[in-house]
Each structure stands twice: as C-alpha cells, then as structure tokens.
Amino acid sequence: MIYLPIAEMPVNVLLILLVSGGVGFVSGLVGVGGGFIVTPSLIILGVPAPVAVATGLSQVAATSFSGIMTQTRRRSVDWRMGMLLSIGGMIGISLGVWLFQRLLGLGQLDLVISLLYLVLLAGVGWLMLAESYAVMRGRTHRGVSILRRPARTIAHRLPFRMLFPRSGLYISVIPPLTLGLAIGALAAIMGVGGGFILIPAMIYLLRMPTNVVVGTSLFQTLIVTSLLIIVQAKATTTIDLVLASLLMLGGVVGAQFGARLGARLKGEQIRALLGVILILASMKFLADVVALPQETYVLGDGW
Amino acid sequence: MLAALALLAFVAPAHAQRQPGDVARDLPAAVAEDRISVGSDYRGSSITVFGFNPDRRGRGDIVVVVRGPDKPATLMRKRRVFGLWVNGDRVAFASAPTFFAVLSSRSLNEIAPAAAIRRYELDPAASAELASQTPRGSTGADYRAALVRLRRAQGLYQEQAGVTGETNQGAITLYRGGLFRAVVRLPANAPIDEYQVDTYLFRDRRLISSQRTPVNIARIGIERNIHDLANQYPLFYGLLTVLLALGIGWGAAALFRRS
Numbered sequence: 034m035i036y037l038p039i040a041e042m043p044v045n046v047l048l049i050l051l052v053s054g055g056v057g058f059v060s061g062l063v064g065v066g067g068g069f070i071v072t073p074s075l076i077i078l079g080v081p082a083p084v085a086v087a088t089g090l091s092q093v094a095a096t097s098f099s100g101i102m103t104q105t106r107r108r109s110v111d112w113r114m115g116m117l118l119s120i121g122g123m124i125g126i127s128l129g130v131w132l133f134q135r136l137l138g139l140g141q142l143d144l145v146i147s148l149l150y151l152v153l154l155a156g157v158g159w160l161m162l163a164e165s166y167a168v169m170r171g172r173t174h175r176g177v178s179i180l181r182r183p184a185r186t187i188a189h190r191l192p193f194r195m196l197f198p199r200s201g202l203y204i205s206v207i208p209p210l211t212l213g214l215a216i217g218a219l220a221a222i223m224g225v226g227g228g229f230i231l232i233p234a235m236i237y238l239l240r241m242p243t244n245v246v247v248g249t250s251l252f253q254t255l256i257v258t259s260l261l262i263i264v265q266a267k268a269t270t271t272i273d274l275v276l277a278s279l280l281m282l283g284g285v286v287g288a289q290f291g292a293r294l295g296a297r298l299k300g301e302q303i304r305a306l307l308g309v310i311l312i313l314a315s316m317k318f319l320a321d322v323v324a325l326p327q328e329t330y331v332l333g334d335g336w
Numbered sequence: 337m338l339a340a341l342a343l344l345a346f347v348a349p350a351h352a353q354r355q356p357g358d359v360a361r362d363l364p365a366a367v368a369e370d371r372i373s374v375g376s377d378y379r380g381s382s383i384t385v386f387g388f389n390p391d392r393r394g395r396g397d398i399v400v401v402v403r404g405p406d407k408p409a410t411l412m413r414k415r416r417v418f419g420l421w422v423n424g425d426r427v428a429f430a431s432a433p434t435f436f437a438v439l440s441s442r443s444l445n446e447i448a449p450a451a452a453i454r455r456y457e458l459d460p461a462a463s464a465e466l467a468s469q470t471p472r473g474s475t476g477a478d479y480r481a482a483l484v485r486l487r488r489a490q491g492l493y494q495e496q497a498g499v500t501g502e503t504n505q506g507a508i509t510l511y512r513g514g515l516f517r518a519v520v521r522l523p524a525n526a527p528i529d530e531y532q533v534d535t536y537l538f539r540d541r542r543l544i545s546s547q548r549t550p551v552n553i554a555r556i557g558i559e560r561n562i563h564d565l566a567n568q569y570p571l572f573y574g575l576l577t578v579l580l581a582l583g584i585g586w587g588a589a590a591l592f593r594r595s
Contacts, residue, residue, distance in 0.1 A: 036378040036524070038559040039566060043379045043524050091581050098585030103593075144422050259578045266574030270566050274577060275376075281581055285588035322420045329414050330482035331423055 039273035040084045046279060052078070053283030057096055060284070061291025062298075063307040064100065064247035066093035066226030066254045069154065069314065071280065082143070084273055086224030087265040090258045091277035092284040093226040097255040099285045103292060104248030111199040111245045115252035117206055118213035118231070122257040125217020130264060133222050143331075144322065146223055151318040153219075157233055158311030165301035165308065188239050200241045200249075208239060217257055221264075226254035229311060243300055363547040364388040365535035372522070372553040380524040383551055387535050389514040396539040397440065397447040398508050399458060400518040402551075404435030404492075405529045408467070411479050411486075427479045430467035434527045436460040436487075437494040437520045439507035444497065447538045456536065456543065460484045460493045491523035528553050 036043045052074050060067030071092050075085035104110050136142040191205030212234055216227035231250045235241045241249070266272050295303060365387030372381045385400050409432045415424035438444070438460070444453055457463040461480040470476050487493040498506030509517045531551040537544045555563055566573045 034377070034379060036374065036376050036559060038555065038562040041525060041528060091577050094578060094581035095585040095588075098582050099589045100585075102586060102589030106593075141423060144420075148420075259581070262577050262581075263571065263574035266566065266577065267570040270570055270573075272566065272574065272577055274562050274566070274573070274580075277577055278580065278584075281584040285584055289588055289592040324421075326414050326421055328482075328486065330479070330486065331412050331414065332409065332483075332486050 035275060037080075037273045037276050039271065040080050040088075040276060042079065042081075044078065044080075044276070048078070049276070049279045050283040053092055053280040054287035056092070057284035057287025057289075058291040059287075059310065060093075060096050060228075061100070061288030061293075062295040063291075063303050063310075064251065064295065065228030065232065065307070066097050066251070066258065067284070067288075068093040068220075068225035068227075068258075069150070069223070069229055070310075071284075072224045073150075073314070073317065075276075080276070081271075083269060083271040084276070087262070087269060087271040088273050088276050088280065089224050090226070090262050090265070091272065092280035094255055094258040094262060095281035096284045096288040097226065097228075097251040097258065099288055100251045100292065101248065101255060104251060107244075107248070108199075109245050110248035110252050111197055111241070112252070113195075114197050114200060114209060114239075114241070114245075115249045115256075117195075117209040118216070118249070118253040119256040121210040121213020121215075122217035122220070122253060123260060125214035125219075126221050126257065126260055126264065128214070129218035129221025130268065132218065136222075147318045147321045149219070149223060151315050151322065153230060154311045154315035154318070157230055158308045158315060160233060160237075160308075161304045162308030162312065165305035168301040169305070200239075200245050202239070202241065204239065212238070213253065216253070220257050220261060226258050228254050229307070359543050360545045361547055363535055363537050363545040364390065365547040365549065367533050367549045367551050369551060372551065373556045374528055374553060374559055375555075375557050376559055378524060378559070380526070381522045381553075383520045383522060383531070383533065385518045385520070385533055385535060385549075387516050387547070389516060389537060391514065391539070394510075394514055396537050396544065397442055398516050398518070399438065399440040399444070399447060399536040399538065400508070400520070401439075401458060401534045401536070402435070402437040402520045402522075403433050403463070403532050403534070404527050405433075405531075406431035406463075407434050408432075409464070409483065411483055413471075413474070413482075425471040425474070426468075427470055428467040429483065430465045432464035432483060433460060433493075434529070435492050435522075435531065436463060438496070439494075439518045439520060440497045441499050441506075441508040441510075441516075442497055444495075447541065448543070449541055452538075452541070452543060458536075459495065460487070490525060491521075492526060494520070522553075526553075528555060 034043045035046050056067040056071045068089055072085050072089040075089055076082055136145050188204040188208040191207045193206045194203055195206050196203050216231050220227045228250045232246055235246045235250060236243060262272060365385060368384040368386060383402055389396055409429040411427050412423040413425040414421045438458060440447055444458055453459055454462045461484050464480055464483055466476050470479060484493055496507035500506040500509040507518060531553060533549045533551055534546060536546045
C-alpha cells in the first residue's frame with residue numbers, strides 16, 4: 034500500500050501495476066495508447082474521476098513513446114502526417130478544455146463523457162469487427178483482401194493537397210487537420226489519447242497504409258497527451274505523480290509483451306480483438322446511463 | 337496512563353475562554369494527537385478525545401464533534417429523459433463540512449432539543465447550509481439527507497451513540513472519576529486540512545459547558561514535496577511528468593530490444 038499525495042488515498046501498489054500492465058499489454062497488442070481502458074479502471078478502483086482522467090494520460094504518453102521507439106526502427110511513422118495531426122490536435126485541446134469547463138459548470142460532464150464513450154466505443158468497435166470479419170471470410174474463400182486501399186475518398190478531392198511520401202499519398206491537408214482537432218477535443222474531455230478512433234479514421238478516411246497507421250497514430254497521441262498533461266497540471270492540479278509513475282512502469286512493460294504477441298498476429302485478427310474490447314467496454318457505459326440508479330442523488334463537485 | 341490523562345484534563349481549563357452570550361468554554365477536554373502526519377504509508381488515522389465531567393455524581397451527557405473545514409458543495413437529482421438518466425435539479429450548498437463525526441453518550445435527540453442540535457450544529461444535516469431554492473417536488477430536507485447519505489457512504493460523515501460497557505462497543509468510554517474518552521476514525525479519504533474538535537457537556541437537555549481544540553493534519557516527507565511542487569510550480573510539475581513518461585518509455589524500449 035502506498036498513499037497517493039494528490040488523489041489523497043492509499044492504493045495497493047501491486048494491484049495498480051497489474052492493472053496498468055494489463056492495459057499496457059492490450060495497447061501494445063493493438064497499437065493504441067490504452068487511455069480508454071486505464072481511465073475507467075482507475076475510477077472503478079476508487080480514484081477520484083478528475084485525477085483518473087488526468088493521471089491516466091501519463092501512462093498513455095509513456096506507452097506511446099515506447100511504441101514509437103519500436104516503430105521508428107521499422108520505419109513506420111509518417112512524420113509529416115503526424116505533425117499535421119498534432120497541429121490539429123493542439124487546437125482541439127484548447128477547444129476541449131473550454132468545453133470541459135462549460136460542461137462541468139452545467140453539471141452534465143459525466144453524462145456527456147458516458148454518452149461519448151458509449152457511442153464512440155460501440156461504433157468504432159462494430160466497424161472494426163465487421164470489417165475484419167469480412168476480411169477473414171474473404172481470405173478463406175478467395176485469398177484476397179477486400180480492403181483495397183487506393184479507393185479515392187473526399188481527402189483526395191479537397192484543395193491544399195500535400196505529398197506524404199511515407200504513406201504514398203497525395204491528399205488535402207484539411208482532413209488530417211480536422212481529424213487531429215476532433216481527436217484533441219475528445220482527448221481533453223475523455224482523458225484518452227484517441228488512438229482507438231484515430232487508427233480506424235486513418236485507415237478508412239485517409240486511406241493510409243496499415244503499416245504506417247499505428248506508428249503515426251502513436252506519434253500524434255504522444256504529442257497530444259504530453260501537451261494535455263502540462264495543461265492539466267497547470268489548470269487543475271489533478272495529476273498524481275506517484276500514481277503516474279506506477280502506471281507508466283506497469284504500462285510500458287505490459288506494452289512490450291503485447292507488441293511481441295501483436296507482431297505474430299494478423300492485422301485483421303488484431304482489429305477484431307480491438308473491436309470486441311471496444312464493444313465490451315461500451316456496455317459498461319450503456320448500463321451507467323440506462324439502468325435504474327441505486328442512488329438518485331449525485332454529488333456535484335468536490336470529491 | 338490514566339493519571340497522566342487526569343493531569344491533562346486539569347491543565348486544560350487554563351486555556352478556557354468565554355464567549356459572550358454563550359456557555360462557558362471550560363469543559364476540561366483535550367485531544368491526544370496535536371498533529372497527524374500523512375506520509376507515504378498513510379492509511380487513515382484516528383483522533384482520540386479525552387475529557388473530564390466535573391459533575392461529582394457523573395450526571396450529564398457527552399457529545400464530541402470532529403469537524404473538517406467547510407466547503408461549498410452541489411447535489412443533483414437524477415432525472416429520466418428519453419430513457420436516459422441525466423443529472424437534473426441541481427441544488428447548491430453554500431457550505432458543508434468536508435468531514436463530520438459526532439459521537440455521543442446517548443442518541444442526540446435524547447440529549448438535546450432539536451433547536452439546540454441546530455444551533456450548535458451537532459449533526460451533519462444541521463451543519464450544511466443551502467444556498468439555492470430547491471426544485472418543486474422536493475424539500476431542503478431531502479437534499480440535506482441525500483448529502484449526509486452520500487458522504488456517510490464515503491466514510492466522511494459518521495454518527496455514533498452509546499456508552500462503551502462490559503459487552504458493547506459504544507461511542508464514548510466512561511472511566512471512574514468522571515474521565516471519558518472518544519475515538520474518531522479518520523478514513524484515508526478524509527481531507528488533509530485543519531480540523532476542529534468540539535466537546536460538549538449537556539445536562540437535563542441543556543448545554544452546560546464546552547471546549548474547542550484544533551487538530552492539524554499535514555503531509556510530511558515526499559508526500560509534502562510532491563503536493564507543494566504540484567501546487568506551486570504546476571508547469572514544472574507537468575513537464576516533469578512528461579519527461580518521466582518519455583524516460584520510462586525510452587527505457588522500456590531500450591531494455592527490451594537488447595533482451
């Protein structure tokens with residue numbers, strides 16, 4: 034047991050390491066930061082929600098950087114695309130922080146967070162599951178992937194086009210900027226890196242090749258979470274350094290093991306797995322907003 | 337030990353002070369801990385209150401109130417909108433104690449009239465101050481009760497009555513000669529701040545005397561350093577967290593590449 038100075042509660046060191054290790058394993062496996070699992074887990078363990086949201090980001094930052102180190106060696110980070118997404122992300126963060134405070138003032142923050150999680154997790158999860166199922170079935174029958182990349186999307190038609198040599202794309206800069214902005218805003222409100230939305234968006238919307246998607250999304254996640262950590266430290270002082278250290282340690286070790294297993298699995302298997310995880314996670318949020326509450330009153334601010 | 341406590345009890349009246357229009361604050365009572373330290377091994381604590389009932393025949397009732405600082409609070413009642421539970425009907429409290437424990441030798445209603453309980457703020461519901469109108473279909477009492485219920489579930493509000501006997505564990509332990517003792521459990525989630533301990537002596541449903549003692553809960557060591565850093569140099573603290581994340585991330589990647 035160790036006492037957390039900012040969360041003002043004692044926690045079991047082993048339990049936190051185990052949880053962060055497990056989250057790290059999943060994030061290493063599928064190539065996302067894992068914020069969407071670590072933040073709710075911390076809340077379930079009794080960590081006050083504002084602390085969980087802000088501190089969970091530190092694990093995401095550590096695992097993404099660890100992931101980037103590995104991905105750079107495989108030359109699978111599109112730096113140009115990553116920078117563009119990050120610039121959008123920075124604008125999105127300021128928008129998100131402003132929204133966060135507005136919603137907190139209205140007392141509807143937890144409802145909005147639950148609904149956002151519900152819609153995004155279920156939607157993205159279903160999309161990934163359906164797609165990977167189609168690929169798997171297609172593979173067994175014809176031996177070809179039905180996900181053929183070069184199909185043109187809106188990204189190819191808009192103005193301000195730019196060449197992305199690493200991804201082999203010549204597309205407009207508007208979709209990446211908008212995408213980055215949306216992810217940044219979501220990250221600020223939900224306390225996640227946003228990889229679980231960014232990865233599918235990059236594949237389906239920008240038509241980036243799958244091998245650069247993970248590395249590039251990690252890069253954007255690292256920039257956005259690092260910036261958010263500093264913003265949260267300054268604005269809300271809800272980052273617990275002791276808890277953060279434990280999360281980071283467990284997270285990076287778990288992520289390394291996850292990445293090893295991930296390298297041995299096929300892309301569509303990983304996507305199907307992520308889809309299942311997302312749908313399962315969304316069930317919890319569905320229960321939160323629909324089930325009859327045991328206590329009809331809730332405490333607003335103050336933990 | 338009892339002798340030392342008795343001595344302590346007799347020294348206490350020297351600090352007694354009178355407040356105009358109120359009863360004498362001369363009840364011999366003191367707190368065993370004058371400071372509670374919160375270090376990295378902190379898992380909650382307790383506050384032990386000792387006192388002496390000057391009545392030779394031991395008549396009277398003891399009430400001990402341990403109270404954390406007052407802070408504003410808001411409470412919302414969930415409402416169903418299109419099948420979803422949303423937070424509606426918001427009510428603000430101008431101030432409510434962040435921690436409130438009341439230990440009494442009998443139940444409060446037997447010891448004092450309702451007016452006195454309200455006046456001296458002897459129970460948590462009486463101590464919370466509503467700041468806004470309550471929505472239709474509910475009363476201030478509903479919201480007060482809900483606040484107490486929620487905080488009680490968190491261990492922040494405690495109410496306990498009874499005297500420790502041969503078999504039962506009560507709120508107040510009485511010793512021969514008028515000495516009494518009360519122990520308040522302080523859960524680990526209780527705010528780290530200045531607390532106030534009020535000890536009251538009631539007889540025939542009237543307040544006879546009281547005593548107020550402050551208790552300070554403070555962080556020490558690394559807990560204190562981290563907390564101070566986060567509050568005084570937030571920018572540096574944020575940067576430190578990011579650097580730590582980068583360092584640990586890099587370390588793991590480097591370590592696992594070699595093996």
